[in-house]
Amino acid sequence: GAVVSQHPSRVICKSGTSVKIECRSLDFQATTMFWYRQFPKQSLMLMATSNEGSKATYEQGVEKDKFLINHASLTLSTLTVTSAHPEDSSFYICSARNQQVNYGYTFGSGTRLTVV
Amino acid sequence: QQPVQSPQAVILREGEDAVINCSSSKALYSVHWYRQKHGEAPVFLMILLKGGEQKGHEKISASFNEKKQQSSLYLTASQLSYSGTYFCGTEGVGGNNRKLIWGLGTSLAVNP
Numbered sequence: 001g002a003v004v005s006q007h008p009s010r011v012i013c014k015s016g017t018s019v020k021i022e023c024r025s026l027d028f029q030a031t032t033m034f035w036y037r038q039f040p041k042q043s044l045m046l047m048a049t050s051n052e053g054s055k056a057t058y059e060q061g062v063e064k065d066k067f068l069i070n071h072a073s074l075t076l077s078t079l080t081v082t083s084a085h086p087e088d089s090s091f092y093i094c095s096a097r098n099q100q101v102n103y104g105y106t107f108g109s110g111t112r113l114t115v116v
Numbered sequence: 117q118q119p120v121q122s123p124q125a126v127i128l129r130e131g132e133d134a135v136i137n138c139s140s141s142k143a144l145y146s147v148h149w150y151r152q153k154h155g156e157a158p159v160f161l162m163i164l165l166k167g168g169e170q171k172g173h174e175k176i177s178a179s180f181n182e183k184k185q186q187s188s189l190y191l192t193a194s195q196l197s198y199s200g201t202y203f204c205g206t207e208g209v210g211g212n213n214r215k216l217i218w219g220l221g222t223s224l225a226v227n228p
Contacts, residue, residue, distance in 0.1 A: 042220075043218045046215070108157060109156070110157040
């Protein structure tokens with residue numbers, strides 16, 4: 001199988017605070033996970049590739065210090081939005097791929113972040 | 117690098133057919149198709165790995181023309197549940213090109 005669990009599904013936070021989003025692969029090991037951001041009615045924008053045991057690879061234009069990624073185990077990656085501002089409000093989605101069964105990418109259910 | 121999807125939007129009546137196309141300017145290793153409903157994460161439909169490969173999933177099938185670097189998604193006898201935005205994702209051949217690149221999506225609305 002290939003199940004990815006993402007929490008929380010919704011979060012509202014105040015400006016200046018930090019928010020942590022968790023992404024877990026439940027029935028397979030994921031050495032690589034992907035974090036996306038999606039604005040309404042737009043495509044998925046890859047923010048970074050999370051690599052187990054090493055530093056994440058960020059896409060051009062994504063602030064590393066703003067969006068902290070940690071991939072401490074083969075089943076867990078976290079994205080922390082630090083010092084959140086209203087412009088960080090968005091839909092954040094993680095995904096992973098079970099290479100052994102040649103599935104496509106499985107997505108977490110997404111996190112709707114609202115910064116007030 | 118981003119694959120081009122067409123059309124941008126489709127409106128169907130239940131039972132009608134539709135074709136969504138995805139084309140790339142680069143040589144492709146694979147093409148993925150996903151459907152996303154409003155407020156939800158994308159759901160994997162199928163992956164095509166070989167040129168000329170065709171795959172089916174219920175009444176949804178797809179083809180991949182490796183030479184033309186194109187893929188098409190076929191929805192036959194559409195159902196209300198098919199409504200959503202369809203994205204293709206492409207992986208280039210070799211090395212660092214294996215990152216999935218997403219198209220802009222095709223919005224599909226199926227009406228009764």
